[in-house]
Amino acid sequence: MSKLSAEDLLQKLTSKFEGALNNITQPYGLLTLETSREQLLEVLGYLKAELQFIHLTDITAIHYPELEKPFAVVYHVHSLVNGIRVRLKVFLAAADVHIPTASNLWEGANWMERETYDFFGIIFDGHPDLRRILNVDDMTVFPMRKEFPLEDPNRIDKKDYFFGR
Amino acid sequence: MQNHLLITDNDPQSELSTLNLGPTHPATHGVFQNVLQLDGERIVSGVSTIGYIHRAFEKIAEHRPFYQITPLTDRLNYCSSPINNMGWHMTVEKMLGIEMPKRVDYMRIIIMELARITDHIVCNGVLGVDTGAFTGFLYMMQWREHVYEIYEEICGSRLTTNIGRIGGFERNFNQIAFDKIKSFLKNFPPVLREFESLFNRNRIFVDRTKNVAAVTAEAALSYSWSGPLLRAAGVDYDVRAQEPYSSYQDFDFEVPVGENGDVYSRFLVRNEEMWQSLRLIEQAMNKLEKEDSSIFHADVPEFYLPPKEEVYNNMEALIYHFKIVMGEIDTPKTEVYHAVEGANGELGFYLVNDGGRSPYRLHFRRPSFINYQMYAPMSRGMVLSDAIINMSSLNVIAGELDA
Numbered sequence: 001m002s003k004l005s006a007e008d009l010l011q012k013l014t015s016k017f018e019g020a021l022n023n024i025t026q027p028y029g030l031l032t033l034e035t036s037r038e039q040l041l042e043v044l045g046y047l048k049a050e051l052q053f054i055h056l057t058d059i060t061a062i063h064y065p066e067l068e069k070p071f072a073v074v075y076h077v078h079s080l081v082n083g084i085r086v087r088l089k090v091f092l093a094a095a096d097v098h099i100p101t102a103s104n105l106w107e108g109a110n111w112m113e114r115e116t117y118d119f120f121g122i123i124f125d126g127h128p129d130l131r132r133i134l135n136v137d138d139m140t141v142f143p144m145r146k147e148f149p150l151e152d153p154n155r156i157d158k159k160d161y162f163f164g165r
Numbered sequence: 166m167q168n169h170l171l172i173t174d175n176d177p178q179s180e181l182s183t184l185n186l187g188p189t190h191p192a193t194h195g196v197f198q199n200v201l202q203l204d205g206e207r208i209v210s211g212v213s214t215i216g217y218i219h220r221a222f223e224k225i226a227e228h229r230p231f232y233q234i235t236p237l238t239d240r241l242n243y244c245s246s247p248i249n250n251m252g253w254h255m256t257v258e259k260m261l262g263i264e265m266p267k268r269v270d271y272m273r274i275i276i277m278e279l280a281r282i283t284d285h286i287v288c289n290g291v292l293g294v295d296t297g298a299f300t301g302f303l304y305m306m307q308w309r310e311h312v313y314e315i316y317e318e319i320c321g322s323r324l325t326t327n328i329g330r331i332g333g334f335e336r337n338f339n340q341i342a343f344d345k346i347k348s349f350l351k352n353f354p355p356v357l358r359e360f361e362s363l364f365n366r367n368r369i370f371v372d373r374t375k376n377v378a379a380v381t382a383e384a385a386l387s388y389s390w391s392g393p394l395l396r397a398a399g400v401d402y403d404v405r406a407q408e409p410y411s412s413y414q415d416f417d418f419e420v421p422v423g424e425n426g427d428v429y430s431r432f433l434v435r436n437e438e439m440w441q442s443l444r445l446i447e448q449a450m451n452k453l454e455k456e457d458s459s460i461f462h463a464d465v466p467e468f469y470l471p472p473k474e475e476v477y478n479n480m481e482a483l484i485y486h487f488k489i490v491m492g493e494i495d496t497p498k499t500e501v502y503h504a505v506e507g508a509n510g511e512l513g514f515y516l517v518n519d520g521g522r523s524p525y526r527l528h529f530r531r532p533s534f535i536n537y538q539m540y541a542p543m544s545r546g547m548v549l550s551d552a553i554i555n556m557s558s559l560n561v562i563a564g565e566l567d568a
Contacts, residue, residue, distance in 0.1 A: 028259055028501050055402075056389050057504075060528040062517055076502060076515070076530075080386075080402050087502065108389030111538040115568065119223075134216035134567060143224060150228050 004082035059112035119144035195563030230492030239325035245280035252505035268456035270412035284508030332469030333462025378555035392510025398426030492522030533565035
Protein backbone atom coordinates (compact mmCIF):
# COMPACT_ATOMS: atom_id res chain seq x y z
CA MET A 1 0.00 0.00 0.00
CA SER A 2 1.53 3.27 -1.07
CA LYS A 3 1.42 5.99 1.54
CA LEU A 4 1.23 9.66 0.86
CA SER A 5 2.64 12.07 3.38
CA ALA A 6 0.91 15.32 4.28
CA GLU A 7 3.83 17.27 2.80
CA ASP A 8 3.60 15.47 -0.55
CA LEU A 9 -0.13 15.96 -0.61
CA LEU A 10 0.20 19.64 0.15
CA GLN A 11 2.82 20.04 -2.52
CA LYS A 12 0.60 18.32 -5.10
CA LEU A 13 -2.38 20.45 -4.17
CA THR A 14 -0.55 23.76 -4.12
CA SER A 15 1.11 23.14 -7.46
CA LYS A 16 -2.24 22.25 -9.00
CA PHE A 17 -4.27 25.04 -7.39
CA GLU A 18 -1.82 27.87 -7.12
CA GLY A 19 -3.17 30.65 -4.95
CA ALA A 20 -6.53 28.96 -4.39
CA LEU A 21 -5.63 27.35 -1.09
CA ASN A 22 -5.07 29.49 1.98
CA ASN A 23 -4.61 29.17 5.70
CA ILE A 24 -2.80 25.88 5.49
CA THR A 25 -2.40 24.28 8.89
CA GLN A 26 -1.88 20.82 10.21
CA PRO A 27 -3.52 20.41 13.61
CA TYR A 28 -2.73 16.95 15.02
CA GLY A 29 -1.31 15.86 11.68
CA LEU A 30 -4.50 16.44 9.70
CA LEU A 31 -3.83 18.71 6.73
CA THR A 32 -6.36 21.54 6.81
CA LEU A 33 -6.89 23.88 3.89
CA GLU A 34 -9.17 26.74 3.16
CA THR A 35 -10.52 27.31 -0.31
CA SER A 36 -13.16 29.36 -2.04
CA ARG A 37 -16.54 28.03 -3.04
CA GLU A 38 -15.71 28.66 -6.69
CA GLN A 39 -12.74 26.31 -6.40
CA LEU A 40 -14.33 23.80 -4.06
CA LEU A 41 -15.66 21.28 -6.56
CA GLU A 42 -12.47 21.41 -8.56
CA VAL A 43 -10.39 20.67 -5.49
CA LEU A 44 -12.70 17.89 -4.32
CA GLY A 45 -12.86 16.44 -7.82
CA TYR A 46 -9.09 16.49 -8.11
CA LEU A 47 -8.72 14.86 -4.72
CA LYS A 48 -11.17 12.14 -5.65
CA ALA A 49 -10.05 11.41 -9.18
CA GLU A 50 -6.30 11.94 -9.03
CA LEU A 51 -5.30 11.29 -5.44
CA GLN A 52 -7.84 8.56 -4.67
CA PHE A 53 -9.67 10.32 -1.87
CA ILE A 54 -12.55 7.97 -2.50
CA HIS A 55 -14.23 8.19 0.91
CA LEU A 56 -16.12 11.31 1.89
CA THR A 57 -16.03 11.06 5.65
CA ASP A 58 -18.10 13.99 6.70
CA ILE A 59 -19.59 17.37 5.88
CA THR A 60 -20.53 19.83 8.57
CA ALA A 61 -20.43 23.53 9.35
CA ILE A 62 -19.32 25.91 12.10
CA HIS A 63 -20.79 29.28 12.92
CA TYR A 64 -18.45 32.13 13.94
CA PRO A 65 -20.83 35.09 14.31
CA GLU A 66 -18.01 37.58 14.90
CA LEU A 67 -16.24 36.90 11.60
CA GLU A 68 -16.85 38.75 8.39
CA LYS A 69 -17.65 35.45 6.74
CA PRO A 70 -19.31 33.64 9.61
CA PHE A 71 -20.09 30.21 8.18
CA ALA A 72 -17.37 27.64 7.69
CA VAL A 73 -18.43 24.55 5.76
CA VAL A 74 -16.04 21.74 6.62
CA TYR A 75 -15.30 18.66 4.49
CA HIS A 76 -13.37 15.67 5.76
CA VAL A 77 -12.17 13.46 2.94
CA HIS A 78 -10.17 10.25 3.27
CA SER A 79 -7.92 8.47 0.83
CA LEU A 80 -8.28 4.83 1.82
CA VAL A 81 -5.60 3.87 -0.69
CA ASN A 82 -2.99 6.31 0.54
CA GLY A 83 -4.10 6.23 4.17
CA ILE A 84 -4.39 9.98 4.63
CA ARG A 85 -7.18 12.39 5.47
CA VAL A 86 -7.62 16.01 4.50
CA ARG A 87 -9.91 18.73 5.84
CA LEU A 88 -11.23 21.43 3.52
CA LYS A 89 -12.97 24.57 4.67
CA VAL A 90 -14.99 27.13 2.80
CA PHE A 91 -16.05 30.35 4.53
CA LEU A 92 -19.34 31.95 3.50
CA ALA A 93 -20.80 35.38 4.13
CA ALA A 94 -24.02 35.58 6.16
CA ALA A 95 -25.92 37.24 3.33
CA ASP A 96 -24.87 34.68 0.77
CA VAL A 97 -24.82 31.14 2.12
CA HIS A 98 -24.72 29.35 -1.21
CA ILE A 99 -22.20 26.64 -1.97
CA PRO A 100 -22.17 24.02 -4.73
CA THR A 101 -23.23 20.51 -3.79
CA ALA A 102 -20.75 17.65 -3.61
CA SER A 103 -23.46 15.05 -4.16
CA ASN A 104 -22.45 14.69 -7.80
CA LEU A 105 -19.07 13.43 -6.63
CA TRP A 106 -20.25 11.27 -3.73
CA GLU A 107 -23.84 10.12 -3.32
CA GLY A 108 -23.21 10.08 0.43
CA ALA A 109 -22.96 13.87 0.46
CA ASN A 110 -26.72 14.03 0.05
CA TRP A 111 -27.78 13.57 3.66
CA MET A 112 -24.70 15.23 5.11
CA GLU A 113 -25.59 18.37 3.18
CA ARG A 114 -29.22 18.13 4.17
CA GLU A 115 -28.13 17.94 7.79
CA THR A 116 -25.86 20.97 7.37
CA TYR A 117 -28.71 22.86 5.74
CA ASP A 118 -31.06 21.83 8.52
CA PHE A 119 -28.74 23.00 11.29
CA PHE A 120 -27.05 26.04 9.73
CA GLY A 121 -29.11 27.08 6.72
CA ILE A 122 -26.27 26.59 4.26
CA ILE A 123 -27.79 26.26 0.77
CA PHE A 124 -26.14 23.65 -1.40
CA ASP A 125 -26.76 24.67 -5.00
CA GLY A 126 -27.63 21.79 -7.28
CA HIS A 127 -28.57 19.46 -4.42
CA PRO A 128 -31.26 17.04 -5.64
CA ASP A 129 -33.44 17.23 -2.56
CA LEU A 130 -32.49 19.97 -0.12
CA ARG A 131 -35.01 19.59 2.70
CA ARG A 132 -34.73 19.50 6.46
CA ILE A 133 -33.78 16.09 7.70
CA LEU A 134 -33.78 15.95 11.51
CA ASN A 135 -36.08 18.85 12.35
CA VAL A 136 -39.67 19.37 11.29
CA ASP A 137 -40.27 20.86 7.85
CA ASP A 138 -42.07 23.98 9.05
CA MET A 139 -39.31 25.07 11.40
CA THR A 140 -38.18 28.60 10.56
CA VAL A 141 -34.79 28.83 12.28
CA PHE A 142 -31.48 27.04 11.90
CA PRO A 143 -30.85 25.84 15.43
CA MET A 144 -27.10 25.28 15.46
CA ARG A 145 -26.40 28.93 14.74
CA LYS A 146 -24.95 30.70 17.73
CA GLU A 147 -27.80 33.20 17.99
CA PHE A 148 -30.01 30.42 19.30
CA PRO A 149 -28.69 29.60 22.76
CA LEU A 150 -30.04 26.80 24.87
CA GLU A 151 -32.75 27.73 27.32
CA ASP A 152 -31.37 29.19 30.54
CA PRO A 153 -31.17 26.23 32.94
CA ASN A 154 -31.77 28.57 35.88
CA ARG A 155 -35.10 29.98 34.78
CA ILE A 156 -37.67 29.54 37.50
CA ASP A 157 -40.95 29.99 35.67
CA LYS A 158 -40.81 26.35 34.61
CA LYS A 159 -40.42 24.95 38.11
CA ASP A 160 -42.67 22.03 38.94
CA TYR A 161 -44.56 23.84 41.70
CA PHE A 162 -46.02 26.26 39.18
CA PHE A 163 -47.74 23.31 37.61
CA GLY A 164 -49.04 21.70 40.77
CA ARG A 165 -46.40 18.97 40.79
CA MET B 166 -31.13 9.41 -6.71
CA GLN B 167 -34.86 9.64 -6.55
CA ASN B 168 -36.31 10.10 -3.13
CA HIS B 169 -39.76 11.35 -3.96
CA LEU B 170 -42.85 9.27 -4.28
CA LEU B 171 -44.16 8.68 -7.73
CA ILE B 172 -47.52 10.15 -8.63
CA THR B 173 -49.55 7.85 -10.82
CA ASP B 174 -52.76 8.30 -12.75
CA ASN B 175 -55.91 6.72 -11.41
CA ASP B 176 -55.84 3.66 -13.60
CA PRO B 177 -56.91 0.90 -11.15
CA GLN B 178 -54.81 -1.62 -13.04
CA SER B 179 -51.61 0.29 -12.39
CA GLU B 180 -52.44 1.80 -9.05
CA LEU B 181 -49.69 1.67 -6.48
CA SER B 182 -50.35 1.20 -2.81
CA THR B 183 -48.63 3.26 -0.17
CA LEU B 184 -47.28 1.62 2.94
CA ASN B 185 -46.00 3.33 6.05
CA LEU B 186 -43.19 1.19 7.39
CA GLY B 187 -42.69 2.72 10.80
CA PRO B 188 -42.20 5.05 12.69
CA THR B 189 -42.93 2.42 15.31
CA HIS B 190 -43.01 -0.98 13.77
CA PRO B 191 -41.29 -4.06 15.14
CA ALA B 192 -39.35 -4.45 11.91
CA THR B 193 -37.94 -0.95 11.84
CA HIS B 194 -35.68 -1.54 14.86
CA GLY B 195 -36.21 1.97 16.15
CA VAL B 196 -38.19 5.09 15.56
CA PHE B 197 -37.88 5.94 11.90
CA GLN B 198 -40.29 5.90 9.06
CA ASN B 199 -40.22 4.75 5.47
CA VAL B 200 -43.10 5.61 3.21
CA LEU B 201 -42.98 2.98 0.51
CA GLN B 202 -44.92 2.73 -2.70
CA LEU B 203 -45.67 -0.82 -3.65
CA ASP B 204 -46.66 -2.41 -6.88
CA GLY B 205 -48.07 -5.62 -5.48
CA GLU B 206 -45.31 -6.70 -3.17
CA ARG B 207 -42.51 -4.98 -5.01
CA ILE B 208 -41.22 -1.62 -3.83
CA VAL B 209 -41.36 1.06 -6.50
CA SER B 210 -40.10 4.00 -4.52
CA GLY B 211 -39.55 5.10 -0.98
CA VAL B 212 -38.87 8.07 1.22
CA SER B 213 -37.06 7.80 4.55
CA THR B 214 -37.93 10.12 7.39
CA ILE B 215 -35.70 10.27 10.42
CA GLY B 216 -35.33 12.59 13.38
CA TYR B 217 -38.18 11.31 15.54
CA ILE B 218 -36.04 11.22 18.67
CA HIS B 219 -33.95 14.24 17.79
CA ARG B 220 -32.23 15.10 21.07
CA ALA B 221 -29.95 17.99 20.06
CA PHE B 222 -26.72 16.31 21.20
CA GLU B 223 -24.51 18.70 19.32
CA LYS B 224 -26.23 21.78 20.66
CA ILE B 225 -26.18 20.50 24.23
CA ALA B 226 -22.50 19.61 23.87
CA GLU B 227 -21.71 23.25 23.14
CA HIS B 228 -22.95 24.13 26.61
CA ARG B 229 -21.37 21.41 28.70
CA PRO B 230 -17.89 20.94 30.14
CA PHE B 231 -15.90 18.20 28.45
CA TYR B 232 -16.65 15.67 31.17
CA GLN B 233 -20.38 16.05 30.98
CA ILE B 234 -20.42 15.20 27.30
CA THR B 235 -19.67 11.52 27.98
CA PRO B 236 -23.30 10.71 28.87
CA LEU B 237 -24.38 12.22 25.55
CA THR B 238 -22.10 9.85 23.67
CA ASP B 239 -23.59 6.89 25.58
CA ARG B 240 -26.86 7.56 23.90
CA LEU B 241 -25.59 7.54 20.34
CA ASN B 242 -25.21 3.85 19.71
CA TYR B 243 -26.68 2.47 22.92
CA CYS B 244 -25.95 -1.11 21.88
CA SER B 245 -22.24 -0.47 22.26
CA SER B 246 -21.96 2.67 24.35
CA PRO B 247 -18.43 2.00 25.72
CA ILE B 248 -16.98 2.47 22.22
CA ASN B 249 -18.65 5.88 21.98
CA ASN B 250 -17.48 6.85 25.48
CA MET B 251 -13.91 5.96 24.80
CA GLY B 252 -13.93 7.50 21.36
CA TRP B 253 -14.90 10.77 23.00
CA HIS B 254 -12.30 10.44 25.74
CA MET B 255 -9.62 9.71 23.19
CA THR B 256 -10.63 12.79 21.22
CA VAL B 257 -10.16 14.99 24.26
CA GLU B 258 -6.93 13.22 25.16
CA LYS B 259 -5.64 13.81 21.63
CA MET B 260 -6.50 17.48 21.98
CA LEU B 261 -4.81 17.78 25.37
CA GLY B 262 -1.82 15.68 24.33
CA ILE B 263 -2.29 13.07 27.04
CA GLU B 264 -0.20 9.96 26.62
CA MET B 265 -1.90 6.87 27.98
CA PRO B 266 -0.20 4.10 29.92
CA LYS B 267 -0.23 0.80 28.03
CA ARG B 268 -2.29 -0.92 30.68
CA VAL B 269 -5.12 1.55 30.22
CA ASP B 270 -4.98 1.06 26.47
CA TYR B 271 -5.33 -2.69 26.94
CA MET B 272 -8.18 -2.29 29.40
CA ARG B 273 -9.92 -0.06 26.88
CA ILE B 274 -9.46 -2.59 24.13
CA ILE B 275 -11.06 -5.26 26.31
CA ILE B 276 -14.08 -3.06 26.94
CA MET B 277 -14.41 -1.84 23.36
CA GLU B 278 -14.20 -5.33 21.92
CA LEU B 279 -16.74 -6.63 24.42
CA ALA B 280 -19.00 -3.80 23.28
CA ARG B 281 -18.49 -4.75 19.65
CA ILE B 282 -19.46 -8.32 20.47
CA THR B 283 -22.67 -7.23 22.20
CA ASP B 284 -23.59 -5.01 19.27
CA HIS B 285 -23.04 -7.80 16.76
CA ILE B 286 -24.93 -10.24 18.99
CA VAL B 287 -27.98 -8.02 18.79
CA CYS B 288 -27.64 -7.34 15.08
CA ASN B 289 -27.08 -10.90 13.96
CA GLY B 290 -29.55 -12.29 16.47
CA VAL B 291 -32.26 -9.97 15.24
CA LEU B 292 -31.41 -10.71 11.64
CA GLY B 293 -32.24 -14.30 12.51
CA VAL B 294 -35.53 -13.23 14.08
CA ASP B 295 -36.47 -11.28 10.96
CA THR B 296 -35.99 -14.38 8.86
CA GLY B 297 -38.12 -16.37 11.28
CA ALA B 298 -35.46 -17.98 13.47
CA PHE B 299 -35.91 -17.07 17.09
CA THR B 300 -33.58 -19.61 18.67
CA GLY B 301 -30.30 -17.94 17.77
CA PHE B 302 -31.47 -14.68 19.23
CA LEU B 303 -32.38 -16.31 22.53
CA TYR B 304 -29.05 -18.13 22.76
CA MET B 305 -27.09 -15.00 22.09
CA MET B 306 -29.00 -12.45 24.16
CA GLN B 307 -28.03 -14.33 27.28
CA TRP B 308 -24.40 -13.60 26.44
CA ARG B 309 -25.05 -9.96 26.00
CA GLU B 310 -26.31 -10.05 29.57
CA HIS B 311 -23.02 -11.60 30.66
CA VAL B 312 -21.13 -8.73 29.07
CA TYR B 313 -23.44 -6.26 30.75
CA GLU B 314 -22.57 -7.87 34.05
CA ILE B 315 -18.92 -7.20 33.29
CA TYR B 316 -19.72 -3.54 32.66
CA GLU B 317 -21.73 -3.47 35.83
CA GLU B 318 -18.74 -4.75 37.75
CA ILE B 319 -16.50 -2.08 36.23
CA CYS B 320 -18.66 1.02 36.25
CA GLY B 321 -21.95 0.17 37.94
CA SER B 322 -24.23 0.49 34.96
CA ARG B 323 -25.20 -1.71 32.09
CA LEU B 324 -26.61 0.01 29.03
CA THR B 325 -25.61 3.68 29.08
CA THR B 326 -22.32 2.96 30.72
CA ASN B 327 -20.48 6.28 31.05
CA ILE B 328 -17.48 4.01 31.45
CA GLY B 329 -14.02 5.49 31.76
CA ARG B 330 -12.68 8.98 32.22
CA ILE B 331 -10.57 11.43 30.27
CA GLY B 332 -7.16 10.00 31.09
CA GLY B 333 -8.14 6.46 31.99
CA PHE B 334 -10.73 4.67 34.07
CA GLU B 335 -12.54 5.81 37.16
CA ARG B 336 -11.34 2.78 39.09
CA ASN B 337 -9.28 -0.29 38.53
CA PHE B 338 -10.96 -3.49 37.34
CA ASN B 339 -11.55 -5.72 40.32
CA GLN B 340 -10.90 -9.43 40.47
CA ILE B 341 -14.56 -10.28 39.89
CA ALA B 342 -14.50 -8.32 36.64
CA PHE B 343 -11.43 -10.19 35.47
CA ASP B 344 -12.99 -13.50 36.46
CA LYS B 345 -16.11 -12.66 34.51
CA ILE B 346 -14.11 -11.67 31.45
CA LYS B 347 -12.17 -14.92 31.68
CA SER B 348 -15.33 -16.96 32.02
CA PHE B 349 -16.81 -15.11 29.03
CA LEU B 350 -13.72 -15.90 26.97
CA LYS B 351 -13.99 -19.54 27.92
CA ASN B 352 -17.72 -20.06 27.57
CA PHE B 353 -18.78 -17.80 24.74
CA PRO B 354 -16.88 -19.42 21.81
CA PRO B 355 -18.87 -22.69 21.89
CA VAL B 356 -22.09 -20.66 21.88
CA LEU B 357 -20.90 -18.58 18.97
CA ARG B 358 -19.92 -21.71 17.11
CA GLU B 359 -23.35 -23.18 17.75
CA PHE B 360 -24.96 -19.95 16.59
CA GLU B 361 -22.98 -20.08 13.37
CA SER B 362 -23.88 -23.69 12.75
CA LEU B 363 -27.53 -22.81 13.28
CA PHE B 364 -27.44 -20.27 10.48
CA ASN B 365 -24.53 -20.57 8.11
CA ARG B 366 -25.83 -23.59 6.24
CA ASN B 367 -29.48 -23.22 7.11
CA ARG B 368 -31.43 -23.57 3.86
CA ILE B 369 -34.09 -21.02 4.76
CA PHE B 370 -31.67 -18.48 6.16
CA VAL B 371 -29.28 -18.71 3.23
CA ASP B 372 -32.11 -18.45 0.69
CA ARG B 373 -33.52 -15.42 2.45
CA THR B 374 -30.20 -13.58 2.74
CA LYS B 375 -27.90 -14.59 -0.11
CA ASN B 376 -27.93 -12.13 -3.02
CA VAL B 377 -30.41 -9.98 -1.15
CA ALA B 378 -29.64 -6.26 -1.11
CA ALA B 379 -26.25 -6.76 -2.68
CA VAL B 380 -24.16 -3.61 -2.85
CA THR B 381 -21.06 -3.16 -4.95
CA ALA B 382 -17.89 -1.76 -3.46
CA GLU B 383 -18.21 1.35 -5.65
CA ALA B 384 -21.73 2.07 -4.46
CA ALA B 385 -20.79 1.47 -0.84
CA LEU B 386 -17.87 3.89 -1.13
CA SER B 387 -19.92 6.46 -2.96
CA TYR B 388 -22.44 6.40 -0.12
CA SER B 389 -19.61 6.82 2.41
CA TRP B 390 -20.38 3.51 4.07
CA SER B 391 -17.97 2.20 6.66
CA GLY B 392 -17.66 -0.65 9.11
CA PRO B 393 -18.99 -4.17 8.53
CA LEU B 394 -21.23 -2.98 5.69
CA LEU B 395 -18.33 -1.60 3.67
CA ARG B 396 -16.17 -4.61 4.46
CA ALA B 397 -18.94 -6.99 3.41
CA ALA B 398 -18.92 -5.20 0.05
CA GLY B 399 -15.26 -6.12 -0.31
CA VAL B 400 -13.42 -2.99 0.85
CA ASP B 401 -10.73 -3.68 3.39
CA TYR B 402 -11.13 -0.61 5.58
CA ASP B 403 -11.05 -0.74 9.33
CA VAL B 404 -10.03 2.28 11.41
CA ARG B 405 -8.34 -0.03 13.91
CA ALA B 406 -6.01 -1.31 11.20
CA GLN B 407 -5.54 1.86 9.16
CA GLU B 408 -5.15 4.41 11.92
CA PRO B 409 -4.51 2.39 15.05
CA TYR B 410 -5.57 4.06 18.27
CA SER B 411 -5.33 2.74 21.80
CA SER B 412 -2.41 0.38 20.99
CA TYR B 413 -4.26 -1.64 18.35
CA GLN B 414 -0.95 -1.72 16.49
CA ASP B 415 0.41 -4.06 19.20
CA PHE B 416 -2.24 -6.66 18.50
CA ASP B 417 -2.55 -9.45 16.06
CA PHE B 418 -5.95 -9.51 14.38
CA GLU B 419 -7.50 -9.80 10.96
CA VAL B 420 -9.99 -7.60 9.21
CA PRO B 421 -12.68 -9.87 7.76
CA VAL B 422 -13.75 -8.85 4.26
CA GLY B 423 -16.81 -10.14 2.44
CA GLU B 424 -17.34 -10.69 -1.25
CA ASN B 425 -20.87 -10.05 -2.38
CA GLY B 426 -21.99 -7.13 -0.22
CA ASP B 427 -25.30 -8.89 0.38
CA VAL B 428 -27.10 -9.53 3.64
CA TYR B 429 -25.45 -12.93 4.01
CA SER B 430 -21.97 -11.40 3.64
CA ARG B 431 -22.77 -8.82 6.29
CA PHE B 432 -23.91 -11.59 8.62
CA LEU B 433 -20.70 -13.53 8.03
CA VAL B 434 -18.49 -10.47 8.44
CA ARG B 435 -20.11 -9.63 11.77
CA ASN B 436 -19.73 -13.18 12.99
CA GLU B 437 -16.09 -13.24 12.00
CA GLU B 438 -15.56 -9.90 13.74
CA MET B 439 -16.83 -11.44 16.96
CA TRP B 440 -14.13 -14.11 16.66
CA GLN B 441 -11.53 -11.44 16.05
CA SER B 442 -12.79 -9.46 19.04
CA LEU B 443 -12.41 -12.54 21.22
CA ARG B 444 -8.86 -12.89 19.93
CA LEU B 445 -8.15 -9.27 20.79
CA ILE B 446 -9.57 -9.59 24.29
CA GLU B 447 -7.53 -12.69 24.94
CA GLN B 448 -4.33 -10.99 23.82
CA ALA B 449 -5.16 -7.92 25.89
CA MET B 450 -5.72 -10.09 28.96
CA ASN B 451 -2.32 -11.69 28.46
CA LYS B 452 -0.64 -8.33 27.99
CA LEU B 453 -2.31 -6.96 31.11
CA GLU B 454 -0.63 -9.56 33.25
CA LYS B 455 2.76 -8.12 32.35
CA GLU B 456 1.83 -4.58 33.38
CA ASP B 457 1.82 -2.96 36.78
CA SER B 458 -1.61 -3.88 38.10
CA SER B 459 -2.05 -0.64 40.03
CA ILE B 460 -2.14 1.66 36.98
CA PHE B 461 -5.55 2.52 35.65
CA HIS B 462 -5.16 6.13 34.58
CA ALA B 463 -2.58 8.53 33.21
CA ASP B 464 -0.76 10.79 35.63
CA VAL B 465 -2.49 14.02 34.64
CA PRO B 466 -4.20 15.36 37.77
CA GLU B 467 -5.23 18.59 36.05
CA PHE B 468 -7.39 16.66 33.53
CA TYR B 469 -8.22 13.33 35.15
CA LEU B 470 -11.27 13.46 37.38
CA PRO B 471 -10.04 11.88 40.63
CA PRO B 472 -11.85 8.90 42.14
CA LYS B 473 -14.38 9.78 44.82
CA GLU B 474 -12.37 8.30 47.73
CA GLU B 475 -9.51 10.64 46.91
CA VAL B 476 -11.80 13.64 46.61
CA TYR B 477 -13.06 13.00 50.12
CA ASN B 478 -9.63 12.48 51.64
CA ASN B 479 -7.16 14.56 49.67
CA MET B 480 -7.16 18.34 49.35
CA GLU B 481 -5.37 18.40 45.98
CA ALA B 482 -7.84 15.92 44.54
CA LEU B 483 -10.72 18.04 45.82
CA ILE B 484 -9.34 21.14 44.10
CA TYR B 485 -8.79 19.33 40.82
CA HIS B 486 -12.20 17.74 41.08
CA PHE B 487 -13.79 21.15 41.47
CA LYS B 488 -11.84 22.73 38.62
CA ILE B 489 -12.55 19.88 36.26
CA VAL B 490 -16.25 19.67 37.05
CA MET B 491 -16.63 23.42 36.59
CA GLY B 492 -14.76 23.27 33.29
CA GLU B 493 -11.84 25.36 34.56
CA ILE B 494 -9.18 23.39 32.71
CA ASP B 495 -6.70 24.88 30.27
CA THR B 496 -7.41 23.68 26.77
CA PRO B 497 -5.79 24.76 23.52
CA LYS B 498 -7.53 26.70 20.78
CA THR B 499 -7.54 24.09 18.10
CA GLU B 500 -9.58 21.58 16.18
CA VAL B 501 -9.27 17.83 16.22
CA TYR B 502 -10.86 14.94 14.39
CA HIS B 503 -10.61 11.54 15.94
CA ALA B 504 -12.16 8.39 14.55
CA VAL B 505 -12.71 5.02 16.19
CA GLU B 506 -14.09 1.86 14.67
CA GLY B 507 -17.57 1.75 16.14
CA ALA B 508 -19.66 -1.39 15.79
CA ASN B 509 -21.41 0.11 12.77
CA GLY B 510 -18.45 1.83 11.20
CA GLU B 511 -16.29 4.86 11.52
CA LEU B 512 -17.43 6.87 14.52
CA GLY B 513 -15.80 10.28 14.27
CA PHE B 514 -15.63 13.20 16.66
CA TYR B 515 -14.88 16.59 15.18
CA LEU B 516 -14.12 18.95 18.02
CA VAL B 517 -13.51 22.64 17.54
CA ASN B 518 -12.24 24.24 20.71
CA ASP B 519 -11.79 27.90 21.56
CA GLY B 520 -10.29 27.30 24.98
CA GLY B 521 -13.57 27.78 26.80
CA ARG B 522 -15.43 25.58 29.26
CA SER B 523 -17.09 23.54 26.58
CA PRO B 524 -16.43 22.76 22.91
CA TYR B 525 -17.08 25.62 20.52
CA ARG B 526 -18.50 23.07 18.13
CA LEU B 527 -18.74 19.32 18.39
CA HIS B 528 -19.86 17.22 15.49
CA PHE B 529 -20.39 13.50 15.64
CA ARG B 530 -19.83 11.51 12.48
CA ARG B 531 -22.46 8.90 13.15
CA PRO B 532 -22.08 5.76 11.05
CA SER B 533 -25.77 4.80 11.22
CA PHE B 534 -26.83 8.16 9.85
CA ILE B 535 -24.55 7.79 6.89
CA ASN B 536 -25.17 4.09 6.29
CA TYR B 537 -28.92 4.46 6.42
CA GLN B 538 -29.27 6.98 3.63
CA MET B 539 -28.86 4.27 1.03
CA TYR B 540 -31.79 2.29 2.41
CA ALA B 541 -34.61 3.84 0.39
CA PRO B 542 -32.74 4.01 -2.93
CA MET B 543 -31.47 0.45 -2.61
CA SER B 544 -34.89 -0.90 -1.65
CA ARG B 545 -36.33 0.01 -5.01
CA GLY B 546 -37.17 -3.16 -6.90
CA MET B 547 -37.00 -5.36 -3.81
CA VAL B 548 -39.94 -7.23 -2.39
CA LEU B 549 -41.09 -5.99 0.97
CA SER B 550 -39.86 -8.99 2.95
CA ASP B 551 -36.34 -8.51 1.56
CA ALA B 552 -36.41 -4.85 2.47
CA ILE B 553 -37.13 -5.81 6.07
CA ILE B 554 -34.16 -8.14 6.20
CA ASN B 555 -32.02 -5.51 4.54
CA MET B 556 -32.91 -3.08 7.28
CA SER B 557 -31.86 -5.43 10.06
CA SER B 558 -28.59 -6.12 8.28
CA LEU B 559 -27.80 -2.40 8.14
CA ASN B 560 -27.98 -2.37 11.96
CA VAL B 561 -29.31 1.15 12.13
CA ILE B 562 -29.52 2.46 15.69
CA ALA B 563 -32.06 5.23 16.12
CA GLY B 564 -29.92 7.07 18.65
CA GLU B 565 -27.11 7.29 16.16
CA LEU B 566 -29.32 8.66 13.40
CA ASP B 567 -29.97 11.82 15.36
CA ALA B 568 -27.63 14.56 16.38
